[in-house]
Amino acid sequence: MTNPAALVFDAYGTLFDVHAVVERCEMFWPGKGAQLSQLWRAKQLEWTWQRSLMRRYAPFSQLTRDALGYACEALALSCDEARAAALMDEYRRLALYPDVADALASLHAGGRGLAILTNGSPDMIAPLVAHHGLESLFDAVLSVDELKIYKPAPEVYRLAAKRLGVASNAIGFVSSNCWDALGAKAFGFRVWWINRGAAPLDRLGFAPDGLLAGLGELPAALPE
Numbered sequence: 001m002t003n004p005a006a007l008v009f010d011a012y013g014t015l016f017d018v019h020a021v022v023e024r025c026e027m028f029w030p031g032k033g034a035q036l037s038q039l040w041r042a043k044q045l046e047w048t049w050q051r052s053l054m055r056r057y058a059p060f061s062q063l064t065r066d067a068l069g070y071a072c073e074a075l076a077l078s079c080d081e082a083r084a085a086a087l088m089d090e091y092r093r094l095a096l097y098p099d100v101a102d103a104l105a106s107l108h109a110g111g112r113g114l115a116i117l118t119n120g121s122p123d124m125i126a127p128l129v130a131h132h133g134l135e136s137l138f139d140a141v142l143s144v145d146e147l148k149i150y151k152p153a154p155e156v157y158r159l160a161a162k163r164l165g166v167a168s169n170a171i172g173f174v175s176s177n178c179w180d181a182l183g184a185k186a187f188g189f190r191v192w193w194i195n196r197g198a199a200p201l202d203r204l205g206f207a208p209d210g211l212l213a214g215l216g217e218l219p220a221a222l223p224e
Helices: 018-028 033-055 060-074 081-089 100-109 122-131 152-166 178-187 215-221
Strands: 008-009 113-118 140-143 173-174 190-193 211-212
Touching: 008 152, 018 033, 018 081, 018 122, 060 081, 081 190, 100 113, 100 215, 113 122, 113 215, 122 140, 140 152, 140 178, 152 173, 152 178, 173 178, 190 215, 211 215
Parallel strands: 008 113, 008 173, 113 140, 173 190, 190 211
Antiparallel strands: none
């Protein structure tokens, strides 16, 4: 197996910890932070798939705000505009997973092209990347907003290959979301799945090329 010419990363849950919002949620609703974060994330993802199937795209920022409202209502938590705005702002400065910064720096120093391919709309992902000072590490930060359809639609992965000018089988794709990793594999990318929770593989007829416990393992996992 040859070394991939470019590496493309999912953002949310892969580089950035979506559950970093728990602390702020706990400040507003003690004892409910983790439950709220889990339901918020679940609905956020669910609605990307539903809207893609219905061909009724809305930006990820809108889905994220709507999912927050749903989760609060479902858990009987009062959420005024000030609290909603504060929690949405948390998404623009989500914490990096502890091993991400060093891994990205190592991969960038190795000279290969790096990119982000995300469901996040530009108004969410651009401030987040800038917050962590990562702009110089990536050749491109690509959003599904260009296409108005969410991952794992094949055209989203095709966008990365087209914009990077690299054949699909020469792109290494990295995601902690199994459905995303397998969507990229179905398209033709070489895929590393970050399985932080030791979850079973989704039964979708495909398997990743490699498994990682965290992004920090990727540099050593790449072929020479």
